[in-house]
Structures are given as C-alpha cells and as structure tokens.
Amino acid sequence: MKHIVSVSLGSSKRDHAFETDFLGEQFRIERIGTDGDWDKAIQLIRDLDGKIDAFGMGGIDLYIHLAGKRYVIRDAKKLVAEAKKTPMVDGSGLKNTxxxxxxxxxxxxxxxxxxxxxxxxxxxxxxxxxxxxxxxxxxxxxxxxxxxxxxxxxxxxxxxxxxxxxxxxxxxxxxxxxxxxxxxxxxxxxxxxxxxxxxxxxxxxxxxxxxxxxxxxxxxxxxxxxxxxxxxxxxxxxxxxxxxxxxxxxxxMGGRSFGTNVIEALMVTLMNKPIDQIKPEDYFGMLKELDMKPGVVDLEKFSA
Missing domain, CATH: 3.40.50 (Rossmann fold)
Incomplete structure (x- = not known):
C-alpha cells in the first residue's frame, strides 16, 4: 500500500486519514497538523523521510506562481529541505491545472x-x-x-x-x-x-x-x-x-476534501518521475485518467 502524509502547519483538529484506490493502487492518505509548531513539523518530516511514498506540504506554499513567474516563499524552504529521500510537494504544480x-x-x-x-x-x-x-x-x-x-x-x-x-x-x-x-x-x-x-x-x-x-x-x-x-x-x-x-x-475522501498538496503527492507517486521532470501536461494527463470532478454540496439540503 502506498502511503502519503500531508504535514501541515495548520490545526491538528482538522487531521484526517483515509484509505482508497486510485488506478488500481491502494493508498493510505493522512493529514497531520502541527498547530503552527515549525519544530514539530520539521521533526515529523525527519521521522517519516524515506518511510513513506510522498509528502504533501500543508498550511504553507513553497511557490507562488504569478503570470508565468515562480517565486519561492523563504520560510517554506525550511520544511522541504528536511525531505531528503521522500518527494515533497505543496500543491502549486496542480493549482494551474x-x-x-x-x-x-x-x-x-x-x-x-x-x-x-x-x-x-x-x-x-x-x-x-x-x-x-x-x-x-x-x-x-x-x-x-x-x-x-x-x-x-x-x-x-x-x-x-x-x-x-x-x-x-x-x-x-x-x-x-x-x-x-x-x-x-x-x-x-x-x-x-x-x-x-x-x-x-x-x-x-x-x-x-x-x-x-x-x-x-x-x-x-x-x-x-x-x-x-x-x-x-x-x-x-x-x-x-x-x-x-x-x-x-x-x-x-472519507467525509472531507483534501488540499491540492495531497492530490499532487498522489499523482507524483503514480507518475513515478522526479518532480523536476513533471510538466503541466503530465498533470493534465493524470487528471484526465483519474477523471476527477468537482465536489458539490448543496447546503440547503445538508445535514451532518
């Protein structure tokens, strides 16, 4: 079973775990919040590095894409630097697709x-x-x-x-x-x-x-x-x-929607290509293959 963990600087109250099948592969997907604790996030990445298939970076972006240019958020580099063996993505590769x-x-x-x-x-x-x-x-x-x-x-x-x-x-x-x-x-x-x-x-x-x-x-x-x-x-x-x-x-996914960092981590795992070799057309191709559609919740009919 493939294992993806989104390490988030967000609240641990929003944590979630879910097992599912994508394109014939079994996945366990987790979101672990560190309540804004940078040291805790860094330690979690160190502990899991090399033991899971992909990291999502939650609660922070590594890149901002604006009109064809990419800007790196300085603080985010502290986190991605700790993922030395396991690929880590922030979802920015998917936001434009x-x-x-x-x-x-x-x-x-x-x-x-x-x-x-x-x-x-x-x-x-x-x-x-x-x-x-x-x-x-x-x-x-x-x-x-x-x-x-x-x-x-x-x-x-x-x-x-x-x-x-x-x-x-x-x-x-x-x-x-x-x-x-x-x-x-x-x-x-x-x-x-x-x-x-x-x-x-x-x-x-x-x-x-x-x-x-x-x-x-x-x-x-x-x-x-x-x-x-x-x-x-x-x-x-x-x-x-x-x-x-x-x-x-x-x-x-199991009662909630995950962030783009999780979906990008899922795709990177399925593509089995180095992150720096993945292009927008690769994401579009994978989206077509997965046939992902928007989730729609009519709150006038919603009840918990």
Whole structure:
C-alpha cells in the first residue's frame, strides 16, 4: 500500500486519514497538523523521510506562481529541505491545472453559471490559474490580496493589474514571516470578519478555504463557495452563516476534501518521475485518467 502524509502547519483538529484506490493502487492518505509548531513539523518530516511514498506540504506554499513567474516563499524552504529521500510537494504544480479545470467544468457541466457573477478571491496570487479561469468564463473578479494579506484597502479587479502590482510586491512578500501572511495553528480556528462589504457584494467566494474562513461575516445571503480542504464541521458552520453551496476542487475522501498538496503527492507517486521532470501536461494527463470532478454540496439540503 502506498502511503502519503500531508504535514501541515495548520490545526491538528482538522487531521484526517483515509484509505482508497486510485488506478488500481491502494493508498493510505493522512493529514497531520502541527498547530503552527515549525519544530514539530520539521521533526515529523525527519521521522517519516524515506518511510513513506510522498509528502504533501500543508498550511504553507513553497511557490507562488504569478503570470508565468515562480517565486519561492523563504520560510517554506525550511520544511522541504528536511525531505531528503521522500518527494515533497505543496500543491502549486496542480493549482494551474486541477483548479483551472475545475472552474471550466463548473461552467461547462452546468454545476453553476459563473457568467457575469461577482467573484471575490480573498487571495488571488495563491491561485492565479483559478483566477484566470474565472475571467475566461466571464465572471467579474475582485482580488483581495492587498486587503486581506497585507492590510492595504485596495481591491484589484483585473488580472492585468494583478500581474503588474503583484510582480512588484511578490519578491518582498515571499521574504516575510509566513505566519504574518497566512493563518497557521490555532489561528485557523479564529474568524475575524473584516472588510465584509466585499463578501456581501460577491456571488461567489473562491480560493483557499482558510483565507475565506478567516474573514467570513456572521451572516451572508446565499453565496456560493469554490474552495478545497473542507470538513463536515466546516459545512455546518458555512450553512449557519448563510452559504448556499460549496463546490470543492478536489473530491470527497472519507467525509472531507483534501488540499491540492495531497492530490499532487498522489499523482507524483503514480507518475513515478522526479518532480523536476513533471510538466503541466503530465498533470493534465493524470487528471484526465483519474477523471476527477468537482465536489458539490448543496447546503440547503445538508445535514451532518
């Protein structure tokens, strides 16, 4: 049996383990949170290195992809450096493939009509491929990177502007302490409504779930969420706060959706190729073979 472990800087309350079959191979998939403890995460990687088939890097990205350029997040290098024998991926290789495909599938298969809808991406630079796909299907974007990530009240409404402004800011942002940019550990359990008008004005809230959840208002009016890494408890909370539907970019696995880092680790294991030799077309080919479809939860009919 293949064994994949996502080592996350996030809350251990979101831990999960699941066994499944992919393309004839048996897999055990685990998510282990370290509650924001870097030393604990590093030790866990050291303990498992060479004993499992692939690591996922959860709660932090190694790379930011923006308009064809790749920026390395300095703090993430501390973790990946400890995986000396077992390949480790952060999901960024999939964000421009799986998540782009997900948006196109939502529109093409009639899951939800995105044309003309107002879409808030709390952080667009984290999922630039998804943002491009929303624009491709005719949605109206609001990118909240500066509002929610660095505290500057400046919404961005076009990818052209994001490429220019983000290209200037990214080299500085990736050198900042990661916990200043993204909720880790117990902070993932804290919801602090902030600049709520952008949530209220949106038809769709999209992107990383921890970013969306962090600033979620007490009560919304039927918005749809497009995200991943959701649990049953998350669904209960979202229903209580007025969300009508949750569409996940990764499928349900034993009652929850995993992050792209887990799905990428799964694919890397199946491809059996060095990570630096895997290209976007390899991911697209594997997605086609796995026939992954968006997960859809209608919260009006949901009960735990």
């Amino acid at each position: 799986l998540e782009r495909k997900c948006i196109l599938d939502i529109q093409r298969e009639g899951v939800y009509d995105l044309r003309g809808k107002n879409v808030l991406m709390v952080c667009g630079v984290d999922r630039f491929g998804m943002a491009e796909a929303f624009e491709d299907v005719g949605a109206h974007l609001t990118l909240g990177d500066f509002i929610y990530t660095v505290g500057i009240p400046m919404p961005i409404h076009s990818l052209k502007t994001m490429r220019i402004v983000g290209g200037l800011a990214a080299p500085i942002i990736v050198k900042m302490p990661f916990d200043k940019l993204y909720p880790t550990g117990e902070n993932q359990e804290v919801i602090i409504p902030k600049h709520s008008k952008y949530y209220y004005n949106a038809d769709v809230l999209a992107g990383d779930f921890n970013y969306i959840r962090r600033y979620l208002p007490e009560k919304l009016n039927g918005q749809v969420i497009v995200t991943n890494t959701t649990t049953q408890d998350d669904m209960i909370m979202l229903k209580e706060r007025g969300i009508s539907k949750v569409i996940t970019t990764t499928p349900d």
